[in-house]
Amino acid sequence: MLERRLIEVEGTVQGVGFRPYVHRLAAARNLRGFVRNDAGRVMIDIEGELATVDAFCRDLTLAPPPLSAISLVHVKRAVPMRRRAFQILPSGTNVGESAAAAVPPDVATCDACVSELFDVHNRRFGHAFISCTDCGPRFTAIREVPYDRERTNMAPFAPCTVCRAEYETSSDRRFHAEAIACPRCGPVLVARRVNDDNVQAIGAAAITLAAATLRRGGIVALKALGGFHLACSALDAFAIARLRERKHRPAKPLAVMVRDVAAATALCDVSVVEQSALTASARPVLLLRARDSAAVAALVAPHTATLGLMLPSTPLHHLLLAAFNGPLVMTSGNRSDEPVAITDADAHSMLEDVADVFLTHDRAIVARCDDSIVRVIAGEPRVLRRARGYVPNIIALPFHAAATVLAVGGHLKNTICVAHGRCAHLSAHVGDLGSLAALRAMRVAVASTIHLVGARPRVIAHDLHPDYASTRFAESFATDEGTTHRVPVQHHHAHIAACVAEHGVREAVIGVVFDGAGLGTDGAIWGGEFLVVEGAHFTRCGHLAYVPLPGGDAAARHPWRSAAAHVARADVSGTSAASARPASVDEREWQLVQQLVQRHQRTPHTSSVGRLFDAVASLLNLCHVSHFEGEAAMALEAAAGTRVALGYPISLSADHCFTANAARVIAGVLDDMERGRDITDIAAAFHTTLRDLIVLAAERIREASGISIVALSGGVFANARLTATTNAALLTRHFRVLIPQQVPCNDGGLSLGQAFVAACALQEPLCA
Template sequence: MSEPSVRARIRVSGIVQGVGFRPFVHGLAGELGLAGFVSNDESGVIIEAEGSAHALDALLTALRDRPPALALVTDVAATGVPVRGDTAFAIAPSSAHGPRATLISPDTATCADCLAELRDPFDRRYRHPFITCTNCGPRFTIVTGVPYDRVATTMAGFPMCTACATEYHDPGDRRFHAQPVCCPDCGPTLRLLGADGHHLSGDPIATAARMLADGGVLAVKGLGGYHLAALAGHEQAVAELRARKHREDKPFAVLAPGLDAAATLGQVGPGEAAELTSRRAPIVLLRRRLGAPLAAAVAPGNDHVGVMLPYTPVHHLLLDELAATIVLTSGNLSDEPIAHLDDDALARLGGIAGAFLTHDRPIRTRADDSVLRVVAGRTYPIRRSRGYTPEPLRIGVTAPEPVLGCGAELKNTFCILRGAEAFPSHHVGDLENAETLRAYTDGIEHLGRLLDVTPAVLAHDLHPEYLSTKYALDRAAAEPGLRLIGVQHHHAHLAACLAENGETGPAIGIACDGLGYGPDGVLWGGEVLQVSLTGFRRLAHLEPVPLPGGVTAIRQPWRMAAAWLHATGTDPAGLAVAARNAPLWTQVEKLMVSDVEVPVTTSAGRLFDAVAALVGIRDRVNYEGQAAVELEQCASAVGECDGYPVGFDGGLIRAGDLVRAVVADLRTGTAAPLIAARFHAGLHDALAAAAVRAAAGTGLDVVALSGGVFQNLRLLHGVSRRLTAAGLRVLVHSRMPCNDGGISLGQVAVAAATSARA
């Protein structure tokens, strides 16, 4: 006797549009003998299926446990409905009638199936620069609205030809409802333009490859914006690109043709290989191989190199033609956002690139490449952007009302919290000019529209001069009813670490970074806090020192050396750093004893700067954190060693003991690498000891580590080992950057927890 039919209405939430979910359901229904329909709507995927109870159970299990590769299922909810007697299963048209809650997939690297077709001379998409299918290609950067259908993407202006439309409407085809689907007959057109915008004759790929091989600089339109390219092994070309871009020392990323080529540049372990070849295709920082075939100007003075593999058909075609590794760096001048609009790119990059490999598919949302390291087998993000955004993170607190986290000043991201789902934005950049601020406000408006979220709460940094803070204050003044919640910078750092680990606290937190506005008016940056999502208490910190010249001291680490010597009463006589910077040194010393108010800081980042200048590594920096990076690299020549001893005065960590010891070793001729290693060991011992003392005093056994200084792996490992040895559980970042790119997540977590408690 046959089992009676039952019918269920099933709501599937998450990233379930544009990832082949409906054909996946259609195929499952066929296998299980179910009738009904599947459709997209404003909240995700809706299914009505009828058949045996056993078949419906199997469908629900498959939806949860084995969705399509690009899908992210956050919820599957089923309710019984009356049987209708359907005899077939159909894919119904999309609908959109209520509040939008669907999620958009991140942009995804070209899949193996499309690559095979791209290189098959007998395939109709042979060498088609825009080949894509349900499993790969542009998503977030081309979406203009939801539901995710072709009319709500920048492909709306490219009507499908008959052959593509046939594939698009065939549930059994890999391109069924793949919104960017196209072919050479109906898709966008690749072209090569001169710097003045005129068309260059010949095959665009072949001509562009010849230009690169001849030492030229090329602008290449990617998924989230334009890149600047040059042959990575060509000394003159890379040096010329660096000079034109006004980027003195900050390393360039490189695009390698494949995994074997990447392994000639840096050390590729299983974790690095997995990330390089993943659908996200990030830049992965590799320890550089001695003799790597790279121009010196690619990453001057840096023992790591950022490597990625091709992730668009244009990249694959270009590197197939060139058979070489190229520099691929953001298409901008230093401190500007990446160019993504064609006319803007021509105007801004025309003085840098000799030609533009471009096309006529618009980019809706700019998105820089993501950057990460692999640490102890786990990802350690440096920049979370293309390939990840707008994928949500579920955190351990639910917002009673939507929250916008406005982020920090440097490495800005913003974040929207809807319920328990946090949506960190793409990397916006440093909010230091009008162009980046426009990109920031546009990004907030666009993501809010895609999520159908109007924030009720704005969470912002306490620093009154941050443009993100001013944005929050101005918007709240213009929109009555919006509530403001100020979140202290280091509280936000540690809250982000807690939230991404699914914790709410309380815990001990160590926050070390460059600078953050403290509630006492001091610029914090070397802090041990008792922290939860709802508040914090300062338990210990590095001793405060002057920041002579304010922002100038950040760009000139020798000033921090002068500040620390002054604070510790150390005579600079005979020290090379003082001699190199005379007579300005004398002026700075006078400033610190004058009646002029000088900012004060407890920053660990500025302490690194001071030691880097003292040992002769760098007196001036050309990008944020450069002195600290080079000090860490200097220490890498030395293995584990004893650190300089550091004392405590209650909750004050006497970091001046480190400076005195550095100077003593300098005066006896100790080599810089050993000094750097002893400094690192002394600092991580002191921070760990402070946290252990704090844990004992509070009865807590969890320690969170956050702040940009923890991008220093020698420090991170040293602190973590000592805390673990003391029996404490250590939380670190693996989904958001420990630097200021993670601040916005911490802000929304704090705001949600604060609002829920109110």
């Protein structure tokens, strides 16, 4: 009996070798019909004997390609057409609702391609653009769905006859590999020495020229997947110092690329979980504990105990690492914190006086996408910067958004998010909105995400802070669009909402938010918050007691100011208070800050735990001036190591909205310093204090509300020690603990939280 079925498969099913997989399944059973990509899905039309068709349908979801993720299979019976063969047909073009969900993230070069790359007998030996159905650029290469070559950055390259034959051979590894190419027909690698336009090398010679430059201590700008990288030897202190000076990046840690896991293990301790995060197809920068014996120059990551390592993600990186034969600093191709360059023209104008050699090619980068950063915290890999390899994976919402929502995030570590249906589309890391270039990049992220989703937003969510560039963008967007409805979302509410959205939780949770700064509903700068969050609503149950902090933003860059403020506030007297001033800080400046605090003059009040970290780091002489966000906190975490110590006394006031006063903590730290207690012990005791505070506050809120789910978020929880010990302490007290995993705990997650809050608010009239 002849049976015909029409099957729709949704999810991440394009650009992942799904059609060839279906073709193989059908051909093996002698079934007829076709498979093709449609806007957001794969359509299969299949016919044959009933039992065989049944078997096909059963097996379809059993062993799909490793990079695919099937979210829905819809099957319909139809009248048999008596077809004679099974074919892969050209894509359909109707744009479906889930079109955006069909684009997969970029995938690091697979093992099979790497072995061909280094096989002298293979026709793709040394080909810097080798890829297959299992690997290669996707998000950074696809202009439009459905995923076909003509809608990618490979459109200008016509495959040669050999590549064409591979593409059409069902038994070939590159059967229907859209980006198929070889040295004869693919993009061409070019290296050019700056200040000497005559020296130019092509293909293998380009790699040789770049590697020679690196060996001589030079800097190479190379065109990677989602933007340019800047590379130099990680063993050459002189080269690194030059890179830091030219890039205007004096202290922020630099990532290092190593060839394989063995090379990573030579530099850092790598656990089993960390090894799988390091080798995952996203190839993030993984923050690892550096070995004392690590051979990389101290300038790579000064004042931290961690080192950010990544493995090669593209054939170009593989070739360069092999030719150089050692660890390479591999950092974003930008100046300071501006967006990474993606075109050759941008790279040349931005990096002309940074790089000695440009290693580039004629394949365009369609979407900007930085390296992602991951750290294993409390036993799980957690994304701290979400970009290459993770974007544009969707985050499933626990309900259907009643209207399309655009959320524009915060000011630092900006991302944007579009919530549509049950999907949240979180953009790649845009960066700090302090430059025009960053603002332009944010606008591009907004436009391209809306384009991919295929729906205009009707609601726009943003932070409460009126001066954030993102807030101003939201206002102008709403004006331009006419009817768009604006939803301001409090910063810390958004932090917890992002965590809750990611975990698909709909119940009320206790939200603990520790971060640097966010505007509160009372006009103060919040950052040590204990909330109850339920969808569109939150209640502030308690917070770290306010400390007047003179200087506002200047305080964040000068941890000694936080120290002066906290010491003045703690009202400690005697020699310990007098000796608190660091030698590098002018006595008059120090006293001025303290006087302002005591007189409450022109000083914003803050409950920020980030600033408390700054104060303690400065009191311990670890960091008085901060060159990048979180520097002091990282130094304090590094100082504590794994030492075990009892915490300083801390208690909660009896108020309805309770406060926790850090005065006794500061007094304890000063006492310990005077007594000459080991810095490691003091840093460890400080971490224990914060853990104890969270447990105390969570118990208090549970008693009053009956809520026993705790969500931890805010940038402070990038601190692995604090997060792991707090998680363990809460678990032993039978709390359920939610910690961000796929979405950054820092301000990179705000836009998802804002979108979630706005989507929850839209639901309310329906519930009432």
